[in-house]
Each structure stands twice: as C-alpha cells, then as structure tokens.
Amino acid sequence: MTVICKSRCTKTAFSLWLQMLPGNVGFECGGVNPIRGQNNVQGACDMGALPNVYPGYQRVDNPNAQAKFRAAWSVGRLSEKPGLMLPSMLEGMLDGRIKSLYVFGENLANTEPDIKQEVPHGKRTVHPSLHLH
Secondary structure: OOHHHOOOHHHHHHHHHHHHOOOOOOOOOOOOOOOOOOOOHHHHHHOOOOOOEEOOOEEOOOHHHHHHHHHHHOOOOOOOOOOOOHHHHHHHHHHOOOOEEEOOOOOHHHHOOOHHHHOOOOOEEEOOOOOOO
16 A cells, blocks of 8 residues: 555655655655555565565566576475465456465555455455464
8 A cells, every 4th residue: 555545645746746746756865765554564675575576675477587596495396476466366266266365464454445345245255363362
C-alpha cells in the first residue's frame, strides 16, 4: 500500500509534489521518502520479499541475477518466472487456479478495498495471529 491508497491521498500526494517543485531533491537531507501503509513494508521489499525480485530489486527473470543468487545461496536451480502479485492471487481464487492463501504480516480486510467480493465464501484463507494473547 502506498501513499495513493491512504485516506486524504490527494493532499499527501500534493505535499510530496511540492517538495519536488522548489528542487528539494537530489542532495543530502533533501528529497521525498516513500510513505507506506504498514511498518517495515519498504525494508521487506528491499530485502526481496516481492515475488518478482531478489534482494536489492534484482529481477527474478534476469539470468545474471539468478546466477548470482544461486551461488550465494548454494542452490542448483531458482525459478525463472516471477511469482504472483496479490491481485493475481485473488483473481486466481475466483477462477479456481488458487485453492487457498496463507496470509501473514497483513490484514487483507484493511489493505484490499474489495476483499469481500474478491474472495468467495468458502475459500480457504489462513491468517495466523500477529500478536500473542
């Protein structure tokens, strides 16, 4: 979730644009930083928690990146195809390609605007608790 998904997004996006207008980018202690919906999202993405990139945003379908991570991780083979993003997973639940989701670190009811329409009743979703009770 980025700045465009938050409430009052127009005002927030406008304030970010205002930093670029007078040239407050491109130097130390200046610029625009990403605003994320949940804490640690940016760090998780930097570390390769996206389905289409390795750590450092190196593309999964890049043969040089594959060779680099095969060597670093001491594995013989890595998938050459990027994984699915969440919208494609939810579509897969509707058309039957995906039978269940194991969701952790996120509450889909808060981050997906039409989650009740996108995940049909009776499909399997598992949401482990993030908090000890």
